[in-house]
Amino acid sequence: MAMFGAIAAAGSLRLGADANWDLRNYHLYNPWALLHDRWQADMGWNVQWFLNPLPQLPYYALVRLWPDDLRPVTALMGIPGALVAWALLLLYRELHRHFELPTPLLTLAWGLSCTGAVTLGELGTTFNDLSVAFIVLLGVCCVLRGLREGDDQRWPALGFFAFGAAMGLKITFGLFVLGPALAWFMTRPRFHALWPGAMAATLGLLLTGGWWFVLLQLRFDSPLFPFFNDLFHSPWWIPINERDPRFDPNGVLQWLFYPFYWWRANILVSEVPFADGRVSLGLLAALAALWPWRGVSVQQRRTLRFMAVMMLLTYLLWLKQFAIYRYMLPLEMLSPWLLLALGAAASQRRAGQGAPLSLWLSSAAVALLLIITTQPPNWGRVSPLGESLLAVESPVDTRKALVVVAQGDPPLGYLAAALPTPRHFVSAHHNLHADTRTGQRARALLAENRERYWVTPGPVTADGPRGLAACFGLQLQVEQCQRVQSSDISLPSLMICPLADHPHPPPPTEVCP
Incomplete structure (x- = not known):
C-alpha cells in the first residue's frame, strides 16, 4: 500500500x-x-x-x-x-x-x-x-x-x-x-x-x-x-x-x-x-x-x-x-x-x-x-510550485460587505473562501428573477446591503458581465474598480468594483433574458 x-x-x-x-x-x-454556516448569508442559482x-x-x-x-x-x-x-x-x-x-x-x-x-x-x-x-x-x-x-x-x-x-x-x-x-x-x-x-x-x-x-x-x-x-x-x-x-x-x-x-x-x-x-x-x-x-x-x-x-x-x-x-x-x-x-x-x-x-x-x-x-483527459493543471486559489490579496476589506460574482464562465465561487469573509455572497444569474424563494432572497440581499462589490474579470463594463448588474437594477462604479491579486492563471486580471443603484435601470425584458 x-x-x-x-x-x-x-x-x-x-x-x-x-x-x-x-x-x-x-x-x-x-x-x-x-x-x-452560510445557509442564510449566501444565495445563488448554482446547482452544485x-x-x-x-x-x-x-x-x-x-x-x-x-x-x-x-x-x-x-x-x-x-x-x-x-x-x-x-x-x-x-x-x-x-x-x-x-x-x-x-x-x-x-x-x-x-x-x-x-x-x-x-x-x-x-x-x-x-x-x-x-x-x-x-x-x-x-x-x-x-x-x-x-x-x-x-x-x-x-x-x-x-x-x-x-x-x-x-x-x-x-x-x-x-x-x-x-x-x-x-x-x-x-x-x-x-x-x-x-x-x-x-x-x-x-x-x-x-x-x-x-x-x-x-x-x-x-x-x-x-x-x-x-x-x-x-x-x-x-x-x-x-x-x-x-x-x-x-x-x-x-x-x-x-x-x-x-x-x-x-x-x-x-x-x-x-x-x-x-x-x-x-x-x-x-x-x-x-x-x-x-x-x-x-x-x-x-x-x-x-x-x-x-x-x-x-x-x-x-x-x-x-x-x-x-x-x-x-x-x-x-x-x-x-x-x-x-x-x-x-x-x-x-x-x-x-x-x-x-x-x-x-x-x-x-x-x-x-x-x-x-x-x-488510451488518451487521458486534462481538465486543467498548473504547476505544483505555485499558490492555491485561496492565495488572494484584495485591496478592499469585504468582511462587512456583500460580494457578487456572475454565475458561469469564468467560475468564481472560490472567492467566497479566498476573500476576507464577506457578510454575504451572491452568485448572480438571470434565473434569480424567477418567482422562487431563492430569487426573492437574492434580490433582497442585493437591494438591502449598502456596502456592495462586484468581482469580475476585466475589462469591466458598468452593466456588469452579460448585463447581470443592470438586470438587478445595479451598476458597477467602473472608475473606482481596483485589481485583486489572484493565483488563478485563467484570469489575466480580476477587478473588484463598488456597486450602486442604477440611475436609469433598463427594462428587465431587455437585460434579463
Missing part, C-alpha cells in the same frame, strides 16, 4: 496541481460554506452549491494548511488513486479464487484497470470520483466473496452498505446502488438474500448522506434540492429536473453504440477530450457472459451473471440519466476484470492444464490495443 501511495503521489505531482472548472466553481466554496460537501473537505483542509505551496497538497491528493489500485488488487485476487488464472495475466488486467483514461486523468483532482469509486470497488469485492462462499447475507450486506455509502457521498453514484441491486436480484432472487442488502444500502446511504438530506429538507423543503424539483416542488427552485443534456446521445446510432465512439478522442461524454475503449469491450464481455458456458460451475456462473448484469444495467441507467463519463468511472475499472473472467470461462480446462495459448494471445492483443488508444 505504501508503494501504491508513493507511485500515486509521484504521478499526481508529475501531472500537476488541479485547476479544474468545478474546483473554481464549488469545490472550495461548499466545504467553506459548511464550516462557516447544494451537493454533499463531505468529499470536498480533505482538499479544503489541505489548501488551508498549505495555501502558498501546492506540492504537499498535490502529492496527498494522489491517495485516492492508490486506494483504487489497492481495491482493484483485492478484486483480482477474488477473480483468481473464482477462476484459476496465471499471475501474469491477472497482473496485466489489473494494470489495465488502473490505467484507464479517466482513472489516470482524475489522479490528484478534486472531482472525488476516485475516492467514491474506491468504496464501490470494495462493495463489489464483498458481493463477489459472498457469491464464492455461498453467503447470501453477511458479505453481500457489507457490499451494499458500501454502495449506499457511495451514493450518500455523491448522489450520482446512485447508479451503483440500483445497478448492483438489480443484478443481485437476478442472481439470487430470494427474499432472505435480498433484505440484508436493502437494509445495509439504506444504512450506508443515511450514514454518509442522511445528515445532508435532512438539512436540505429543513432549509429548502426537498431532501435532494434542487434536483428532481419537478417531483418535490420546493418553493426555492423552479419546478424542473436539473440535469445537463449536453452529453446525451444524438441519434439512433449513438444510443446503440455510444461506447464505441469513445475509442477516438472527443467530447461526447466529457467536458474535455479523452479516448478509451475499455467500457465498450466490457459491455461486449457482459453480453457474452450471459451465455451458458459449458464447464463452468454454478458459483462461477453466478459470478459472471452478477458482474454482467451490473455492468449492463448500470450503463443503461447512466445513459438515460447522466451520459457524463466520470459518473460511471467504476465501469471503466471493472471492464478488464470482466474481460479476463469471460476469457477464463470460455477457455476453462481440466485442472492443472493452465491457461490456453489463445487466452494469452488475446489478452496481450487487447492490452496492446488499449495502451495505444
Whole structure:
C-alpha cells in the first residue's frame, strides 16, 4: 500500500496541481460554506452549491494548511488513486479464487484497470470520483466473496452498505446502488438474500448522506434540492429536473453504440477530450457472459451473471440519466476484470492444464490495443510550485460587505473562501428573477446591503458581465474598480468594483433574458 501511495503521489505531482472548472466553481466554496454556516448569508442559482460537501473537505483542509505551496497538497491528493489500485488488487485476487488464472495475466488486467483514461486523468483532482469509486470497488469485492462462499447475507450486506455509502457521498453514484441491486436480484432472487442488502444500502446511504438530506429538507423543503424539483416542488427552485443534456446521445446510432465512439478522442461524454475503449469491450464481455458456458460451475456462473448484469444495467441507467463519463468511472475499472473472467470461462480446462495459448494471445492483443488508444483527459493543471486559489490579496476589506460574482464562465465561487469573509455572497444569474424563494432572497440581499462589490474579470463594463448588474437594477462604479491579486492563471486580471443603484435601470425584458 505504501508503494501504491508513493507511485500515486509521484504521478499526481508529475501531472500537476488541479485547476479544474468545478474546483473554481464549488469545490472550495461548499466545504467553506459548511464550516462557516452560510445557509442564510449566501444565495445563488448554482446547482452544485447544494451537493454533499463531505468529499470536498480533505482538499479544503489541505489548501488551508498549505495555501502558498501546492506540492504537499498535490502529492496527498494522489491517495485516492492508490486506494483504487489497492481495491482493484483485492478484486483480482477474488477473480483468481473464482477462476484459476496465471499471475501474469491477472497482473496485466489489473494494470489495465488502473490505467484507464479517466482513472489516470482524475489522479490528484478534486472531482472525488476516485475516492467514491474506491468504496464501490470494495462493495463489489464483498458481493463477489459472498457469491464464492455461498453467503447470501453477511458479505453481500457489507457490499451494499458500501454502495449506499457511495451514493450518500455523491448522489450520482446512485447508479451503483440500483445497478448492483438489480443484478443481485437476478442472481439470487430470494427474499432472505435480498433484505440484508436493502437494509445495509439504506444504512450506508443515511450514514454518509442522511445528515445532508435532512438539512436540505429543513432549509429548502426537498431532501435532494434542487434536483428532481419537478417531483418535490420546493418553493426555492423552479419546478424542473436539473440535469445537463449536453452529453446525451444524438441519434439512433449513438444510443446503440455510444461506447464505441469513445475509442477516438472527443467530447461526447466529457467536458474535455479523452479516448478509451475499455467500457465498450466490457459491455461486449457482459453480453457474452450471459451465455451458458459449458464447464463452468454454478458459483462461477453466478459470478459472471452478477458482474454482467451490473455492468449492463448500470450503463443503461447512466445513459438515460447522466451520459457524463466520470459518473460511471467504476465501469471503466471493472471492464478488464470482466474481460479476463469471460476469457477464463470460455477457455476453462481440466485442472492443472493452465491457461490456453489463445487466452494469452488475446489478452496481450487487447492490452496492446488499449495502451495505444488510451488518451487521458486534462481538465486543467498548473504547476505544483505555485499558490492555491485561496492565495488572494484584495485591496478592499469585504468582511462587512456583500460580494457578487456572475454565475458561469469564468467560475468564481472560490472567492467566497479566498476573500476576507464577506457578510454575504451572491452568485448572480438571470434565473434569480424567477418567482422562487431563492430569487426573492437574492434580490433582497442585493437591494438591502449598502456596502456592495462586484468581482469580475476585466475589462469591466458598468452593466456588469452579460448585463447581470443592470438586470438587478445595479451598476458597477467602473472608475473606482481596483485589481485583486489572484493565483488563478485563467484570469489575466480580476477587478473588484463598488456597486450602486442604477440611475436609469433598463427594462428587465431587455437585460434579463
